[in-house]
Amino acid sequence: MTAPLTPPHQPSSNDPWQTPPKWGGPVGTGGPGGPGGPHAGALLESDGSSDRRSDLWRAVTVALFVTVAGIGLAFLWLWLAPRIPLISDGTAVFLSDSEGEEAIGADGTFVLLALAFGAVSAVLAFLFQRRGGIALVVGLAVGGVLGSLLAWRLGVWLGPTQDVVAHAREVGKGVVFDAPLRLRAKWAALLAWPLAAMAVHLGLTALFGPRDPEPEWGVFPGAGAPVPPGES
Numbered sequence: 001m002t003a004p005l006t007p008p009h010q011p012s013s014n015d016p017w018q019t020p021p022k023w024g025g026p027v028g029t030g031g032p033g034g035p036g037g038p039h040a041g042a043l044l045e046s047d048g049s050s051d052r053r054s055d056l057w058r059a060v061t062v063a064l065f066v067t068v069a070g071i072g073l074a075f076l077w078l079w080l081a082p083r084i085p086l087i088s089d090g091t092a093v094f095l096s097d098s099e100g101e102e103a104i105g106a107d108g109t110f111v112l113l114a115l116a117f118g119a120v121s122a123v124l125a126f127l128f129q130r131r132g133g134i135a136l137v138v139g140l141a142v143g144g145v146l147g148s149l150l151a152w153r154l155g156v157w158l159g160p161t162q163d164v165v166a167h168a169r170e171v172g173k174g175v176v177f178d179a180p181l182r183l184r185a186k187w188a189a190l191l192a193w194p195l196a197a198m199a200v201h202l203g204l205t206a207l208f209g210p211r212d213p214e215p216e217w218g219v220f221p222g223a224g225a226p227v228p229p230g231e232s
Helices: 039-066 070-081 102-128 134-158 162-172 186-208
Strands: 087-088 093-095
Touching: 039 070, 039 134, 070 087, 070 102, 070 134, 087 162, 093 162, 102 134, 102 186, 134 186
Parallel strands: none
Antiparallel strands: 087 093
């Protein structure tokens, strides 16, 4: 009698149902050295957290710069908005030109300027980070809202005084003076900047943003492995 080639305590290499070893292994088999090993998850997690932090910092930077740009919008609005002429007869204050359209001109000027600022800020944000992202869009929208609020309040503060009665007494009877600068359609005017910024940024990202790589159809692990003798 001849001794068996395979010891009883070791599985045969030709056994198709044997459990693969959990130690070592070549790259790509799930061992410590392969992509599926215990260190791969830690590396992916660290890379993802660092990417999230960098995206958050970029979004905060964009929001701050867009908010500060509201100062420029305030000065342009103060310069370009039509004035509403008022006149006093000594007892009351009236519109000098009752048929004038200056009352809605201030709102229209603010909206047009806000749309232009939104488009420019979206282009600059896209050039700052071409791959976009949710965080960047949120930062752009928040900055647009804050910039519009800053422009509105700063323009009103720098414009003619809000105390119309005191101003009428100061200039005297029959003298035309400018009414305070106001926004009547506040929400429409304040949302023009962020809406324009998000729309333009979305269009730029769709047209010129980086494309996702096409999936590669490779061979599954083990598909091309040679079949041991006796299993064909």
